[in-house]
Amino acid sequence: MTDKDRLVPDEGLAPASTALPGGAGPLEEFTKPPSSQWREVWDQFKNHKGALYGGILFLVIVLWVYLGPFLWTIDATHIDIRARNQGPSLTHPFGTDQLGRDTFARMMAGGKTSVSVGITAMLLALGLGSFVGVMAGYFRRLDGLLMRLTDLFLALPLLPLLLVMMLLFRDPLNAAFGPERGIFILIVAAIGVTSWMPTARIVRGDVLAIKEREFILAARSIGTTNAKMILRHILPNVLSPIMVSATLGIATAIITESALSFLGLGFPPDFPTWGRLLFDATDYLQQYPERVLWPGLAISLTVLSVNYLGDGLRDALDPRIRGR
Numbered sequence: 001m002t003d004k005d006r007l008v009p010d011e012g013l014a015p016a017s018t019a020l021p022g023g024a025g026p027l028e029e030f031t032k033p034p035s036s037q038w039r040e041v042w043d044q045f046k047n048h049k050g051a052l053y054g055g056i057l058f059l060v061i062v063l064w065v066y067l068g069p070f071l072w073t074i075d076a077t078h079i080d081i082r083a084r085n086q087g088p089s090l091t092h093p094f095g096t097d098q099l100g101r102d103t104f105a106r107m108m109a110g111g112k113t114s115v116s117v118g119i120t121a122m123l124l125a126l127g128l129g130s131f132v133g134v135m136a137g138y139f140r141r142l143d144g145l146l147m148r149l150t151d152l153f154l155a156l157p158l159l160p161l162l163l164v165m166m167l168l169f170r171d172p173l174n175a176a177f178g179p180e181r182g183i184f185i186l187i188v189a190a191i192g193v194t195s196w197m198p199t200a201r202i203v204r205g206d207v208l209a210i211k212e213r214e215f216i217l218a219a220r221s222i223g224t225t226n227a228k229m230i231l232r233h234i235l236p237n238v239l240s241p242i243m244v245s246a247t248l249g250i251a252t253a254i255i256t257e258s259a260l261s262f263l264g265l266g267f268p269p270d271f272p273t274w275g276r277l278l279f280d281a282t283d284y285l286q287q288y289p290e291r292v293l294w295p296g297l298a299i300s301l302t303v304l305s306v307n308y309l310g311d312g313l314r315d316a317l318d319p320r321i322r323g324r
Helices: 003-007 027-031 037-047 049-071 103-138 140-155 158-177 179-193 197-210 214-221 226-237 239-262 274-284 290-317
Strands: none
Touching: 037 049, 037 290, 049 103, 049 290, 103 140, 103 179, 103 197, 103 226, 103 239, 103 274, 103 290, 140 197, 158 179, 158 239, 179 239, 197 226, 197 239, 214 226, 226 239, 239 274, 239 290, 274 290
16 A cells, blocks of 8 residues: 555545534534523423413513503592493493592502512512521521421411501501501511511421532531521522512412401502402492402402412422423
8 A cells, every 4th residue: 555545535434524414423412511500490481381371461460550550541549420330431441430430540550559569578578588497497506496486476367467467557657657658568567577487497498408418518618608608509599499489479468468458457448459449349249240350350360370470480490390
């Protein structure tokens, strides 16, 4: 074999770059960057049809109650006695009440209040529950004290406690902040203080499991402080149950506020919420049953959409069931 023959490649063999389509061959599978964790969460979430539709419905409700008043110019508190007790029409899509106020505008104003109470009370309960859960799970000496405090709050009857809080603090807060802002602060504080316990127990259980894992032991061995350990390693790993508790907390807060308003212990009569509209419509249930339908349907759809949203987030954020 001459030197020229050695330099000519065998015709039966192809160069490595053209062996497979694309030029990279099987090496492309190994060099392909790994998919993002949040991309996997989104793929799992969108496969949950109930959660996807629930999220879309909740987004539509939020946009309707917050942006709708800018498009629907009728004031929710405007009284027109000549137009009272009218049925649905182009001028008033949901009809009018006994004082001639537009029910559609009052539904948007009431939804804005109810959703704001739900989100704010959820944030308060989530902050308290996450703090208590992390402290109880991470510091063993605080575990017994904080869990017994949690059990004490769980043993208290919720509705009578809320009623007592409303009766005791309504007048002082109304005098300090005004009737609307004062009752808003009172309802948010009452719901948040009485609904943080499930979040605390869930977060504590996850913290107890996470703090014994290898990366936590490695971080502790290099002298990581407790504050950095909690903020950098513990909290990111308990984000899943916290987000699920957040979605479910919104539904619980909306139902609780509606119940208080329905009992007449919520916002003033001239300050609409879905629960207050439901309470006002009960006196006209036989003559005008649609007045009960609209706020009841709004509460039910909002709570149902949030529950489905929380169910989908739980499945998507839990790596043990992701991909099933």
